[in-house]
Amino acid sequence: MDLSLSRAEILIVGAGIAGASLAAAIGNAARIILIEGEDQPGYHSTGRSAAFWSETYGGPAVQPLTSASLTPLQDGGFLKPRGCLHVAGTAEGRAALDRLAAEFAGTGVVLEPLDRAGIERWVPGVRAERDTGLYEPSCADIDVAALHADCLGKARRAGVEIVRSARLLGAAREGGGWVVETTAGRFAADILVNAAGAWADDVARLAGVAPIGIQPYRRTVIQLAVDPPAPADLPLVMDAEELFYFKPEAGKLWLSPHDETACDPCDAAPEELDVAIAIDRMEHAVDWRILKREHAWAGLRSFSPDRAPVYGFDAKAPGFFWCAGQGGFGIQTAPAAAALAAALLLGRAVPAGLDPERYVPGRFG
Structure with a gap:
């Protein structure tokens, strides 16, 4: 495939737990390309986590996402009781x-x-x-590697194209969508999702979007x-x-x-x-x-500046979606956060018990 001509409805930057779980949650509801700057998805944060599931970890702003992730993490066999x-x-x-x-x-x-x-x-x-x-x-250990691999596997089976060694070089609005330049070629998408973890503000700058302060x-x-x-x-x-x-x-x-x-x-x-x-x-x-x-x-x-994650479209940048600022809580909240972000991206009903206003990027003005 000529990657320079690859087109998608949604292009996700970052294949760590945030981007991988989001791609899996969207599945075949949209044509998705998931790009990763490293050879190995999850190299920087996801793959180095000593993750545990704790409803108190991250405070009250994170707790609803953590609690809502319990059942899917249990059902997937990713938790081991710890206390x-x-x-x-x-x-x-x-x-x-x-x-x-x-x-x-x-x-x-x-x-x-x-x-x-x-x-x-x-x-x-x-x-x-x-x-x-x-x-x-209720605190439990999380099998991070298995969870991340499961998300990537579900994404692949749903038809998501995963491109590694695709470091972002720039992105610009063109014809009502985004044209994205990477070290692996050029991509076009209607929506650009910033799930780049520590590089989230850098991705925003490369797309001409004001950084949040991640x-x-x-x-x-x-x-x-x-x-x-x-x-x-x-x-x-x-x-x-x-x-x-x-x-x-x-x-x-x-x-x-x-x-x-x-x-x-x-x-x-x-x-x-x-x-x-x-x-x-x-x-x-x-x-x-x-x-x-x-x-x-x-x-x-x-x-993020208030230490809560950021999920939602940027109010000043059409088609630019934030999925960032998960702190040390991105793995324990991944199922619920991905479901919330997918609902916001697809215009679907938000999962019960989650308040999307708590996480909108516009709260930083």
Whole structure:
């Protein structure tokens, strides 16, 4: 096929979880081309995620999307029960737990208060000062690779054309649609969807659209061997002051300093200082001995100015649709977010329980 002549009703830029799940949700309802700048879809963020499904993660603005994604994630077999323990050992941490409980009161999200003894039952070896907790039993691990592959597979079976190594060079309105220039050739589409993650503002600029202010942040994860080994049923342990989180993974421990370091879109790599900070914070939380640091990596999380995702047509750029700003919550919200975005793109009824006004790009003026 001569890619320079490829035409579609909808062209999606970015084949990470946002673009892949959207393409799958639209399916054969429209002729779609999904372009990806890298050789491997999901290379930068989706493929580096230590993802979990947590209704509290991301706050009240994200929770409806997370909750609405539960059934499709369960039905697809992508979730494994984990539980999440939010812990505090300072006055500031206890105040943060109080705020968390208040934010989700009346939402149906279960948060069980725990005292020191309750925390010890879940986390053997926890330091004495960690005396207050909230347990979130619904939290689960997500099989990210399987979910992403499933979305890409559904898209392909629906006839979506997926083009890799197609880095965007420019896009312009022409004849009531878009003409898109990439390193893989030229494309034409009625609607241009910006699902480019950390590169979302760059894509907007290349299309002559005003950027929203999508800011990438680096997040670090370290794989450790510890003694005693992390219990297989250990919950995700999150510090109430967002100083760290850790969870077991295939007999090892995955640890993050919960860092958010603003950066340009890039192939993110861990900084030694962040690794050292993470290990120090963990050692102040539990008395486990670190046997070996086995691996460290970093990914990008991209937030809009108000830290809620952005779904909808740009009010000032005809045919330009935003599907961006998912932060660290894009995987746990993918099914519901894709259903919402697909409904907005196709002019269909919005899924029940979701308020599209909360996520419109026009809220930034």
